[in-house]
């Protein structure tokens with residue numbers, strides 16, 4: 001049975017919820033590596049430039065790691081509200097030990113800790129903005145804008161939904177051809193898998209309003225920099241003045 005009760009914290013701030021996610025992390029990292037690399041490649045820095053990237057909802061930090069790999073003089077702040085995810089991330093981030101730090105931060109709070117500076121070179125978000133309401137998305141994009149230096153970029157990799165039934169059917173068709181077990185898995189979700197699915201889709205929105213929110217926040221060069229079915233990379237930069 002479907003419920004509208006927001007179970008996001010229960011998913012991410014419990015050992016069981018996080019272990020369920022982490023058990024599939026290796027496969028997820030193999031599948032999404034090209035997207036995280038593209039997020040880094042979009043940033044306008046030279047290899048010898050130093051800047052700070054903030055990864056919000058960083059989890060184990062794959063988006064931040066892509067930036068640290070491409071830009072050897074960059075540093076990263078990884079923000080998350082889940083102690084369990086940050087503990088897992090400490091393992092994945094070990095080779096960048098002197099170039100990153102975790103900050104406890106709830107994307108819903110609207111209050112940014114002083115440990116996040118307001119002259120960031122870039123902000124990235126990967127697969128987490130769909131966990132907050134539309135109002136908070138709107139506010140978060142403004143808060144990100146305020147924490148970027150002029151010319152700084154915000155890049156978001158996230159799933160989207162659609163109000164067009166034909167488009168949804170086409171996405172589903174392709175997804176099922178790529179993963180022949182998908183339909184069966186969907187029909188036979190455990191209660192835990194169903195709760196995770198509901199948390200996944202609760203605040204997901206179509207592409208057009210995402211773009212509108214970025215533009216309304218003041219970003220320029222807003223574009224869909226990558227798209228495959230129901231996953232997109234969108235972003236833009238804070239104008240120079």
Ligand SMILES: C[S@@+](CC[C@H](N)C(=O)[O-])C[C@H]1O[C@@H](n2cnc3c(N)ncnc32)[C@H](O)[C@@H]1O
Nearest residue numbers: 012057058059080081082085106107108126128
């Ligand atoms: C699907 S995981 C994505 C993690 C990572 N960015 C990636 O792409 O692998 C979602 C992440 O967002 C974090 N998250 C969810 N809601 C949050 C909130 N309100 N504030 C901060 N982090 C949140 C979770 O703890 C989790 O690490």
